[in-house]
Amino acid sequence: MTAPAPALRTGSAAGRGTLLAAILASGMVFLDSTVVNVALPRLGAELGATVAGLQWTVNGYLLMLAAFVLLGGALGDRFGRRRIFLLGVVWFAAASLLCGLAQDTGQLIAARVLQGAGGALLTPGSLSVLQASFHPDDRAKAIGTWSGLSGVSTALGPLLGGYLIDTLSWRWIFFINLPLAVAVVLAALRWVPESRDENVSRTGRRRFDVTGALLGALGLGGITYALIDAPARGPRSPTVLAAVLVGVAAAAAFVWLERRRGEGAMLPTTIFSSRLFSVLNVFTVVVYAALGGFTFFLAVYLQNVLGWSALRTGLATVPMTVLLLLGSARAGALSARIGPRLPLTVGPVIAAAGLLLLRAVGPGASYWTDVLPGVVLFGAGLTLVVAPLTASVLAAVADRFAGVASGFNNAASRAGGLLAVAALPLLVGLSGTGYEQKADLTHAYRGALAWCAGLLLAGAVLAAVLVHRPPRQAPGGQPCHSLPASTPPDRK
Structure with missing residues (x-):
């Protein structure tokens, strides 16, 4: 020992x-x-x-x-x-x-x-x-x-x-x-x-669940494979349908196993007895899906349609990260005073407005007048979301579940980005080498940003309707998930 x-x-x-x-x-x-x-x-x-x-x-x-x-x-x-x-x-x-x-x-x-x-x-x-x-x-x-x-x-x-x-x-x-x-x-x-x-170390029981992790991976993997493969094979192809079946079956088996194992599971299902915790994780998936889809399309669009260099493309979203770094603590303090409902409602609306501005960016666009305003709006909206969301997730469950609640919210943010990157090209009709064709990519980019803005507005409605009571705030306000720069989250 x-x-x-x-x-x-x-x-x-x-x-x-x-x-x-x-x-x-x-x-x-x-x-x-x-x-x-x-x-x-x-x-x-x-x-x-x-x-x-x-x-x-x-x-x-x-x-x-x-x-x-x-x-x-x-x-x-x-x-x-x-x-x-x-x-x-x-x-x-x-x-x-x-x-x-x-x-x-x-x-x-x-x-x-x-x-x-x-x-x-x-x-x-x-x-x-x-x-x-x-x-x-x-x-x-x-x-x-x-x-x-x-x-x-x-x-x-x-x-x-x-x-x-x-x-x-x-x-x-x-x-x-x-x-x-x-x-x-x-x-x-x-x-x-x-x-x-x-x-x-002594019992080997608490939240050490390899089978649950494998079933979770198989569930996500099957659904992701189906979404990515559908444009090439067709949504009714045997391969796509088999992947959907495997994904759904694995996800159902994961839920059954975690419920059966109780608090010895990797993900004790008792934490979902908190309606607020469940709602906030659905909100997380929706908002981070919008982030993941946006950053996937923006980087390719700026280079393949506008002709920007990789360095210029990378720098384009730096203001978003700077806003998050400078403003998250203040947003967390605001949420502690007034509760999370208002920040989690207003933030996605502001971010959606930024995406709608960025939809109009086209060849010959100026960074300062065409790209920067949308990036700043999106970053400002996300800043209102990240810290209040994290603190609210941790406050929605008992202290003894803080670790698993943080970890699950971390996974939810990544799953949102994963599913968005898988689904959006299918929804906007981008496949094969279409990302190398300016007309095809422009159409797909504008459609994808419209979908992402819609996801953010759906998140705002979810928060406005279902996040009612201000929870106690978690100490420190450290995010469970990432503060993004130009891709979906990888942090905390």
């Missing part, structure tokens, strides 16, 4: 080293998440990818992360948080190397799936290591430092990634993870103390 982890102080060498390891690891993940969409036109052209290939490049990663992030946290609790954190870092780096070496779309998608599995081990570990290692008096400061500096890496991601894509190759957005991973491993081995949940 492992002894309790020492109580680190932020001013000590070990405390600074532990923070360094967590920040660099998160930065490694955030860097990829903010630039993969920006790289899609380049890697698509070089590898001869279809729209489906681009979709799976994004969704292979999101699928694994959404399905296994809860299991990754449980593995750390049982086998040691530093051990699983290090495994995730090494796994993520190895998969990144395979991504960079990929010679065709199939190889890249397979590597991205592996990268998502590594991310599912790494993402919960970076925060849980801080939570378990620092003295209670320094814990908030450590997490705040991690959050702030990780946010800086998110903001810098498009700048660095766009530069690498334009000057070297899209492959370097993956290769750059290797030196970062080496630094994380060295820092973790030197300074990060081991810790685990001794109750889980």
Whole structure:
């Protein structure tokens, strides 16, 4: 049995080293998440990818992360948080190397799936290591430092990634993870103390549910495959119908299994006895679906229709990230005073207005007068949503379920992006190599942004009607999910 982890102080060498390891690891993940969409036109052209290939490049990663992030946290609790954190870092780096070496779309998608599995081990570990290692008096400061500096890496991601894509190759957005991973491993081995949940270590029962995770992945994967494959094969093809059947059956089996296992499940279904928790997670899926669809189409459209460089495309959404970094704490404080209903209603409406402005962007558009206003409106609306949503999700359940509630909301945000990237090309009629044809892509882009704006307005109605009572606010207001830059979330 492992002894309790020492109580680190932020001013000590070990405390600074532990923070360094967590920040660099998160930065490694955030860097990829903010630039993969920006790289899609380049890697698509070089590898001869279809729209489906681009979709799976994004969704292979999101699928694994959404399905296994809860299991990754449980593995750390049982086998040691530093051990699983290090495994995730090494796994993520190895998969990144395979991504960079990929010679065709199939190889890249397979590597991205592996990268998502590594991310599912790494993402919960970076925060849980801080939570378990620092003295209670320094814990908030450590997490705040991690959050702030990780946010800086998110903001810098498009700048660095766009530069690498334009000057070297899209492959370097993956290769750059290797030196970062080496630094994380060295820092973790030197300074990060081991810790685990001794109750889980002794009983092995609480939220350690491999079968549930596999069923969840199969459910999401079957539905995603059907949505992506339908444009090429037709919605009534045997392959598509079989994928739908497998996905729905696996999802139903997942629900049945989790209900049967009770509080020993990866996802105790008792948390859904809170209507507010259930409503807020539906809201999360809807809003993050809009975000995922928007960022997928915008990056390809700006490069393939407007002719912008990867660097300029990456920089286009930086104001959105800056608004989130500067305004989320204030939005959280506002929600604590007046309750979450108003921010969660007004925020999506403002964001939808931004998307409707961006629908009109066309060839010859000016960034300052045509693109920036829509990006700022979208970022302002999202800023009103992220922190109040997180605090409300955590406040809607009992304290003992805070970890699983945060993890499920994290997975819900990724599932929203996953399903949007899978479904929107089908809904707007984009398939094959249509993303390389300006007329086809323009039609699809405008249709996709209209769908995304509709999703945001549906979220606003949901919040206005069903989010009635202001819940108690979670301490710290740390987001369960990502503060995005140019792709769907990968943070917290």
